Amino acid sequence: MTAVWPRADELGLLTDLYELNMAQAYHLDHRRGEAVFSLFYRVLPGQRNFAVACGQEHAARLISELRFPEEQVRRLAPLGFRDEFLDWLAGFRFSGEVRALPEGSLVFPQEPLLELRAPVAEGQLLESLLMNYVNLETLLASKAARVVLAAGDAPVLDFGMRRMHGLEAAWRSVRAYRVAGIQATSNVLGGLTFDLPLRGTMAHSYIQSFDDETEAFRRYARDYPGTTLLIDTYDALAATDKVIGLVRDEGLDVGALRIDSGDLAALARAVRDKLDGAGLSRIRVVVSGGLDEWKVADLVAGGAPIDGFGVGTEMGSVADAPSLDFAYKLTEYDGRPRLKASPGKPVYPGAKQVWRQYDGEGRLVGDEITAADEERHGEPLLRTVVADGAPVVPPPDPDAARERLRRELASLPAALRGTARADAPYPVSFSDALEDLRKRTLDRLP
Amino acid sequence: MTAVWPRADELGLLTDLYELNMAQAYHLDHRRGEAVFSLFYRVLPGQRNFAVACGQEHAARLISELRFPEEQVRRLAPLGFRDEFLDWLAGFRFSGEVRALPEGSLVFPQEPLLELRAPVAEGQLLESLLMNYVNLETLLASKAARVVLAAGDAPVLDFGMRRMHGLEAAWRSVRAYRVAGIQATSNVLGGLTFDLPLRGTMAHSYIQSFDDETEAFRRYARDYPGTTLLIDTYDALAATDKVIGLVRDEGLDVGALRIDSGDLAALARAVRDKLDGAGLSRIRVVVSGGLDEWKVADLVAGGAPIDGFGVGTEMGSVADAPSLDFAYKLTEYDGRPRLKASPGKPVYPGAKQVWRQYDGEGRLVGDEITAADEERHGEPLLRTVVADGAPVVPPPDPDAARERLRRELASLPAALRGTARADAPYPVSFSDALEDLRKRTLDRLP
Known part of the structure; x- marks a missing residue:
């Protein structure tokens, strides 16, 4: 039979080669520090006023189930990977934590759809799969x-x-x-x-x-x-x-x-x-x-x-914007905040929380992105969906996601619900603590 | 395990509902006439000067292998399909002929990438699958x-x-x-x-x-x-x-x-x-x-x-042109040429051939689209890949396809190889016989 899809046991190999290279490098060099990776996008394309986060809870479950069967791992040997690493891969089981927005949430630039905390090799290995998986459904739902x-x-x-x-x-x-x-x-x-x-x-x-x-x-x-x-x-x-x-x-x-x-x-x-x-x-x-x-x-x-x-x-075909500029960035390693120097592309270090804020009439007034350990009024959007490598919430419910989206859209200022780019974007701010952390991290950059 | 792809035995159900509706209607009404369907695109988007035909030979093999397992057919019963049709579907096996361009061919507007000749219900049933399958690879290769x-x-x-x-x-x-x-x-x-x-x-x-x-x-x-x-x-x-x-x-x-x-x-x-x-x-x-x-x-x-x-x-993401306006048109039924009245969108009836013509120095000078039974100088591009429902050529060879594309591109006028739309498009003409057939068919339209 002409193959239409990869086999299910091949899923782990559907990744970019550099993820495997980096994972092996971390492994061989005994760099086992815990890392935080953040999946977000930077810019709303064209006439868009919002994106709809979709696929991230499913993607989190998927990585909790991801394995590299021996038969598949053996296909990597001719590429020069070492036995020690291939053995690690054959025993791979995600051990970390994933926090994610509920599916159906509106999501604005810089807001993490998903944050992953795990030994760095694990977090790196999962980058391509997570990005591809979330990209499709978020594009289509948006x-x-x-x-x-x-x-x-x-x-x-x-x-x-x-x-x-x-x-x-x-x-x-x-x-x-x-x-x-x-x-x-x-x-x-x-x-x-x-x-x-x-x-x-x-x-x-x-x-x-x-x-x-x-x-x-x-x-x-x-x-x-x-x-x-x-x-x-x-x-x-x-x-x-x-x-x-x-x-x-x-x-x-x-x-x-x-x-x-x-x-x-x-x-x-x-x-x-x-x-x-x-x-x-x-x-x-x-x-x-x-x-x-x-x-x-x-x-x-x-x-x-x-x-x-x-x-x-x-x-x-998502004709006006067939891609979003998703990034999957290392924001913490081994207990220290991390940044890439990106002129014109601000990145904030560390694990985060997104607080969605409503006024007394239930209208959305803005989001604040804070460090994960800050407290605010409003609805904290990122919640733990995978802990110690295993799902801790039920599979996402599309009806709940649909209802969440309907409710959030109804609460949005009317100009942001239109087909044209609104004069004023939806307000998203960063907490003072995050701004401080960013400055201190930038000062320490090589 | 979270499902990432449909199961292989579900492939037949990955179709548009109206294909099943129409197939059932043909079946119930005993309309068993032979039909010709033609897969082509009408307009080159944006700055494009050509497309690269890709996926069509694979798609032809795929439909020759397509089956509707009993377990899958049963899922259609609650949608109101009749037992008589579901039995037909459970026994489905493509019985027709497919002619296709070689993979890696340049393909221009109005040129069939693929033509299918089969009892009308079969040809209709396969529309969505063929279109989706060819769309992806042709977009990406182009x-x-x-x-x-x-x-x-x-x-x-x-x-x-x-x-x-x-x-x-x-x-x-x-x-x-x-x-x-x-x-x-x-x-x-x-x-x-x-x-x-x-x-x-x-x-x-x-x-x-x-x-x-x-x-x-x-x-x-x-x-x-x-x-x-x-x-x-x-x-x-x-x-x-x-x-x-x-x-x-x-x-x-x-x-x-x-x-x-x-x-x-x-x-x-x-x-x-x-x-x-x-x-x-x-x-x-x-x-x-x-x-x-x-x-x-x-x-x-x-x-x-x-x-x-x-x-x-x-x-x-094929950002400049994330879709091509592929059409899958009925061009003949029961021995008679067929047309849809499409102001501004000329369609030609009947089964066709595409003749690619070179000058003495091996430079591409133009294509002529003729009726399938006409003869010309030049290279006839559509060749039979499936007959009586079974492949009659080996699976397409990507190296041969790559070499064909390299050769055709090298033979193309330089302006058509650039990133901008050339002043003059690649010449594609229709034979006099096809023009006549079109006029006669239009005259007969209701």
């Missing part, structure tokens, strides 16, 4: 949340499988989309695995396979009472008339019409008017085709009579 | 080929694992990168699986874990003679002096220095001068950090003394 906000009360349906970067991305996207508030997906396995309702109707090819469009509609709606018919294969308005005739004359049960091309606002209005004029207000109008959050927002702002948005390519 | 061209004689190394869209994308990217001419990868499992050399050195975190940068360099180069040292953790020029001292005074064996931030051109020049001044011309200088084809081309054009480019985020 983008989808914008589309959901833009759609207002209308549901957003995921149609993006074909344009995502591979099959795993398509599958796992559905988990992120559930957190983001997407209402349904066309992705069968994704929906079944991650418990999101499935939706799907017909493609142009089905219509094309008939010599007569009316016959195609008739057959499909008989096979699927209440289905959505795709009306833009030849002429959306002529097709609407055909559907109206079928419903009126033959009692065909049609739930919705979908328009996938052309001037969606004008077509939706014209189709709606035809349906209403025929007394078929119960038939919904849904649109798709090249939609993103800006186009959805324009359609909503223009009052187009649209009952649902099918969104694919732009959301699935 | 982007990477641009970076390789920009780098000229200097090798390009893939550092992108952490920023790709998931673990499968990171793994499978290495296959596409091998085709594209990338010289090495940091991705261990990808390199081992797809036989691309592995490269990797050290991260800033390793340096940071030491109180003294010199000691970090000393230890690492002792552990890894000939290694590449990362010199921009604090100050690249001061670090260069430290390395020179270690090499001269202690005989440390260092192969290269890597600069990952700052003004790469100026730093590379300054580091090169210091090394040359110390008689260490043998130590190479490599750069990384936010590189894409434009930045690489600028560095090369400016004569920066750089011996290798490590490229990650931009290449791995």
Whole structure:
């Protein structure tokens, strides 16, 4: 069988070579000090006002389960790794602690999504896997949340499988989309695995396979009472008339019409008017085709009579920002704070906490990033999910994550919920203690 | 264990719901006519002059092996599918023909990467899987080929694992990168699986874990003679002096220095001068950090003394064009040509052939897309890879694909090999017979 995914026992080898090189160097040099690594991003891209943290609790569980089977470790021997290190790898079991934001949290630049405390070789070894894993779901959830906000009360349906970067991305996207508030997906396995309702109707090819469009509609709606018919294969308005005739004359049960091309606002209005004029207000109008959050927002702002948005390519490929500049930085080693000199890229040393602060009316007013041992009013977001190498909380619950996101977005100033970059970013400050620690650490740099 | 990928036997369910709906409709209505589906893209995005076809031969093998195990089929029953259809699915075995471009071929708008001829329900059922599978590798190979061209004689190394869209994308990217001419990868499992050399050195975190940068360099180069040292953790020029001292005074064996931030051109020049001044011309200088084809081309054009480019985020997330507008269109059903009316998006009916034409000096002069049964001079690119549901050629050979791409790129007009959109696109024409067929088919549309 042509391999589609790596085998599960190969997961540990899906890493960057330098992680293994560094882990071996630490091991051979007996550098066993405890390290703190922090996973965060620095800059919001483009028009973004927030990101949605997703995948980090799953990633933490994953590393608690990560092993390097003997058979896999042997594949590294020809690369020059020493037996002593390979033996260590074969016995690898994460022994450290992971603190993470709850999934579905809004996350702003500089805020750790995840912090790991472990012997340095362990923390280093896990870098590539953690970064890749968190990157995908955070990208997808962040983008989808914008589309959901833009759609207002209308549901957003995921149609993006074909344009995502591979099959795993398509599958796992559905988990992120559930957190983001997407209402349904066309992705069968994704929906079944991650418990999101499935939706799907017909493609142009089905219509094309008939010599007569009316016959195609008739057959499909008989096979699927209440289905959505795709009306833009030849002429959306002529097709609407055909559907109206079928419903009126033959009692065909049609739930919705979908328009996938052309001037969606004008077509939706014209189709709606035809349906209403025929007394078929119960038939919904849904649109798709090249939609993103800006186009959805324009359609909503223009009052187009649209009952649902099918969104694919732009959301699935995260077209406006297909990467976030995630960093996984060593911030403490052997009890001492650590920094890289990064002109223009401030990094703060040490283990941290993020405090999310609300006013008396429950509106979000800002976050403060403090050292891990400081106390503040507000909600401390980083919580321990893995201790002594084992999960200490249940697996993340997508419904809880979705509800958290919904609640946090509703509490956000309106300008930050829009599709454009707000004039003022969400306020994130660093505690005086962290600023002091940063200065003292910088002063000590070589 | 936390699931990272779907199980292999779940692959068939990784599809869009409407594919199953349509397949069932065809089945229930006894519409068993043979269909031709064509996979192509319409528009080159942004500054692109070509795409590199990759993944389509693998995808064809994959569908020849696709099965729907009983256990998986049963998961569809609650969605309302009928037993008659589920039985058909449980016995599914692709029975048709697939013709595909050789992997590593340049592919231009409107040219089929793959054509499938099969009973319509089969061809429809496979749409989402084929599109997703080919999308990823074609995106990655197309982007990477641009970076390789920009780098000229200097090798390009893939550092992108952490920023790709998931673990499968990171793994499978290495296959596409091998085709594209990338010289090495940091991705261990990808390199081992797809036989691309592995490269990797050290991260800033390793340096940071030491109180003294010199000691970090000393230890690492002792552990890894000939290694590449990362010199921009604090100050690249001061670090260069430290390395020179270690090499001269202690005989440390260092192969290269890597600069990952700052003004790469100026730093590379300054580091090169210091090394040359110390008689260490043998130590190479490599750069990384936010590189894409434009930045690489600028560095090369400016004569920066750089011996290798490590490229990650931009290449791995295909930042300038994270999707191609692939379409999978029904072009023939039951012996009759088919079209969708697509204003501004011309589609041609029927099965096709792509003829690649060279002049007497071996330079590419243009392609002609003809009906499948026409004959031309030139190289016919679509060849049968699956017949009667079974592969009829060996699995695609990445070395042959890489060589084909190298040869085709070398034969391309220079303007089309650059980073900017050329004034004149690569010439692709349609045969008179296809134009006629299109007109006749349009005239017959409902």
